[in-house]
Amino acid sequence: MNILVCIKAVPASTKVNLDEVTNTLIRTGIENVINPFDSYALDLALRLKEKYQGRVDVLSMGIPETEQILHHAYSLGVDKVTLLTDRALAGADTLATSYSLASTIKTLGQIDLVLCGKQSTDGDTAQVGPEIAEMLNYPHSTYITDILLAEDKSHLVVKRRTSEKSQTILIDLPAVLTVVKGMHIPKLPTLEKYLGTLDKKVDKITSLDLSLDTSRIGLLGSPTQVVNVFTPNQAKRKKMILGSLDEQAEKLLEILKFPKGESNGNY
Amino acid sequence: MEIIKNKCIGCGACLNSCSFNAIEIIEGKAIFNDNCTLCGLCISVCPENAIVRNDKKQTKDFSDYSGIYVFVEKEKNVVKEVSYQLVSKAKILAKSSDDFVTSIIINPTEAEISKLSSAGSDKVIKVKANLPKENLLANAQVLFDIVKVYKPNILLIGATPDGRSLAPRVAAKLKTGLTADCTMLSIDNDLLVQTRPAYGGNIMAEIICPNHRPQMATVRPNTFKIEKYDLKSEIISINYEKTFNTGIRVLDTLYEENKSDLEHAEIIVGAGRGISNKETLELVFEFAELLNASVSASRPLVDASWLGYERQVGQTGKTVSPKIYIACGISGAIQHMAGVSGAETIIAINNDPNANIFKYADYSLVGDVANVLKTMINKLSSRKD
Secondary structure, three states, rough: EEEEEEEEEEEEOEEEEOOOOOOOEEEEOOOOEOHHHHHHHHHHHHHHHHHHEEEEEEEEEEOOOHHHHHHHHHHHHHOOEEEEOOHHOOOOHHHHHHHHHHHHOOOOOOOOOEEOOOOOOOEEEEEEHHHHHHHHOOOEEEEEEEEEEEEOOEEEEEEEEEEEEEEEEEEEEOEEEEEOOOOOOOOOOHHHHHHHOOOOEEEEEEEOOOOOOHOOOOOOOOEEEEEEOOOOOOOOOOOOOOOHOOOHHHHHHHHHOOOOOOOOOOO | OOEEEOOOOOOHHHHHOOOOOOOEEOOEEEOEEEEEOOHHHHHHHOOOOEEEEOOOOOOOOOOOOOOOEEOEEOOOOOOOHHHHHHHHHEEEEEHHOOEEEEEEEOOHHHHHHHHHHOHHHHHOEEEOOOOOOHHHEEEHHHHHHHHHHHOOOOOOEEEEHHHHHHHHHHHHHHHOOOEEOOOOOEEOOEEEEEEEEEOOOEEEEEOOOOHHHHHHHHOOOOOOOOOOOOOOOEEOOOEOOOOOOOEEEEEEEEOOOOOOOOOOOOOOOOOEOOOOHHHHHHHHHHHHHOOOOOHEOOHHHHHOOOOOOOHHHOOOOOOOOEEEEHHHHHOOOOHHOOOOOOOOOOEEEEEOOOHHHHHHHHEEEEEOOOHHHHHHHHHHHHHHH
């Protein structure tokens, strides 16, 4: 089975806070990590490779500085890591991102299975996986926890688990699946594998290399756009419940009876 | 996106807000490097308004697109509440923009059509189709075909797990924009303004889709409320004859038996990682029972298998909107708070005075969770007797 895993490098902390003194937005930490759900997808892919043979390749669309974190995938046993990167891709919403990734996948030879994490921690829309599937004209399913190759080798039997139900689904190959945390604990890189990766390089390609339609990539290719950002109204009553344990408990009882109480200031 | 040099004072506010290391100050002026993703966060922080971007304006004529459409989701042959909620919200939007609301429902019962009318649906497209069981791709095909014919201005879908799988498939088929998990919707300048948490949730982003139709959005359950209207909907009946060749077959489905009552609970007691042992968890349940409240969990407790996934509240769990949410030993991570944004009153009990949760709480109690719960249980039990 030839498996392609789509991976996104995300800021380690997506927290952007409002500095109340200077009234500016500040980010905490700028390290990149592989999006956690994508790690599950990668782990699942590598387990499938172990079981059924084949290859596992990784594709990511991102800024140049993500190359380093993507290189780590080699130490897990990935065959090739490709980074699609150039400024024309910036500003992409999910449709433009999916177009860019799907178009790239079409150039990578015979792919049987595309795996994505369910969603990213920074965008968290869960849209790219299904949109890639549509553009490749492959069937897709989401919230996948486990994958088995059917005996006829042209179908997969997958387990899907949402907050509402668990399903067993038969899906034709080639397919796209988005993955959530399954039964397995992701395997860690081994020193042996890591040493083997020192010579490997992340293959960097641009939208020009692939002759991507410029009207469908980046900001230009994005139907949606953020027009405004604001901090949510945190003008809450913000009252402290003070006193001895007993006093606090009494006040809490009062609040439970009258949650929109009339007093202001400290309770 | 560019930085207007003569306006830039080199203060570095933009640099501080950038998650991508994309800004550098060189010779007293800010410049972008190759890491810029055009996210636009820096635009709002610049005190001199020196960063500009040409925002998209509507340049196409979409006068042949009309109506706010809601795709109705059914599970086990029952319509999901979120669909009725979206119909009601659509009605409010329609009133503000002189438009109409249409629900699209596959194989409905008369009672369901009636409920859709009552929720505010001016029209109901009643589709008769031989759908393969629980097949999201088949639903996507039907929805796509209907949308192509009816040309909605706006299409809303509930952000249930299935909805979040269906909506992007349809959006990609239509080559249009989709905004997921909107917490607010409004109409401005004839465009749907879609608001959702972004950049980790501490910031809200307003998003538009000016040059593609339909403008699509998904909305989580319990974000909006069902209203009551006295309407008689126009019924449009469609016999969908096309066959399905989706490449997917659902072999079996097991529904969550422990279907928690979180969605309808008036009071919810949330347990977090600060609940350090099983005895304290017992106290949480005792406390909840005395209040006739439901118990929910933040992700760490579910990951540790102390509580089931059906109780998980947060970005990867349920969204709840109780009258009162009592957070016990919950740190207040953004991903968790995203699930309780609808709570009317938040009470937080945590022994860490710097816990993030206190920024969100209406009432803050810094103290030992177990002791507070024990005291509350004693008081509540004695009041009952």
